[in-house]
Amino acid sequence: MRADAQRNRARILDAAEAVFAEFGPRASTEEVARRAGVAIGTVFRHFPTKDDLLAAIMKRLLTQLVEEAGQRDFFAFFAHMVTQAAAKKTVVDLLAGSGVNIQLPDAVGHLEEAVGRLLEQAQAAGTVAPPVRLPEVMALLASVCQGALHGGWDEQLQDRTLAVIFAGLKRN
């Protein structure tokens, strides 16, 4: 791959992440091109459809989340993801399936595995009740991320909301 192509690809991804984080997946590709300092055609050369671009960002963000999962305990990572939600509109909206058609079984699967590992550790340590299973943890995680994003929660509200969920996980 030529040097300028590589540079532009990275610029486009960065711009897209920022734009979609700010306006959600409904933001126009034009805006992404503008912020990347690149012509619209260049964006489409690298990512043939808008969905391809969104998928690329999603993959990036999910990979990053999986890494971060390795550096925290179960509850810290849960809270971290919720905090990120408001900043990273894209992930949440896309996980929510807002009219976008994207297949990311791998990336999502890896995140689920990472959360599964944290859950096992927490249950071994006795901080999460044994009957709690991964599916409902993922369901809660997705729910609260969406709630935090769309609800515009302040820090206190987020803390109080998570407190209820964490209490439920500890003693279910």
Add this chain to the structure above:
Amino acid sequence: MRADAQRNRARILDAAEAVFAEFGPRASTEEVARRAGVAIGTVFRHFPTKDDLLAAIMKRLLTQLVEEAGQRDFFAFFAHMVTQAAAKKTVVDLLAGSGVNIQLPDAVGHLEEAVGRLLEQAQAAGTVAPPVRLPEVMALLASVCQGALHGGWDEQLQDRTLAVIFAGLKRN
């Protein structure tokens, strides 16, 4: 108001509720007109903008929910709303603020009041822990409704997810 106007207004509302419930607020006004058996212009005569139409439906659905709140206890109503979420894509998506600009302070306020009343009763009966406050209950409600809607939960997953939240509410 003339008889045919009244009839058509009702038909449009019914059609809109069905269409938006099925496809979400992104469904086209054309589709609503088609299902109502009415020309597109008629829809716009009754509801000058698409947002007006959405607001009218929202008001209707919220009013109905407030009524239903009077007939259930706290936990039953919570579960009821979540179950409805999947069926009534509109409410959730709109409460989530999916690109639509709608002001419904009254209707939403009434729902919040109704939930507040159920919460007081539940805390008086000792089934919800005293430190739990209305804001986080509303936050949890909104979150789980969105999660249920977008996640395509089956009955078992919904039950298990609610079980965690209910446990947290009981002993926070």
Add this chain to the structure above:
DNA sequence: GAGAATAGTGAGTGGAGACTCATTTTGGTA
């Protein structure tokens, strides 16, 4: 440095969907 291959450009195309309005139809009234 010349040539070939790769990449960038941006005006243009096509389609979707919200909304309009000149015309026709209908319902109520005298």
Add this chain to the structure above:
DNA sequence: TACCAAAATGAGTCTCCACTCACTATTCTC
């Protein structure tokens, strides 16, 4: 029934946006 104001109609307008492509510019290779 005759009239007319209210209502319905739907082809047409307008705007936005994803995506294309003929042409130009840049890299890389020898």
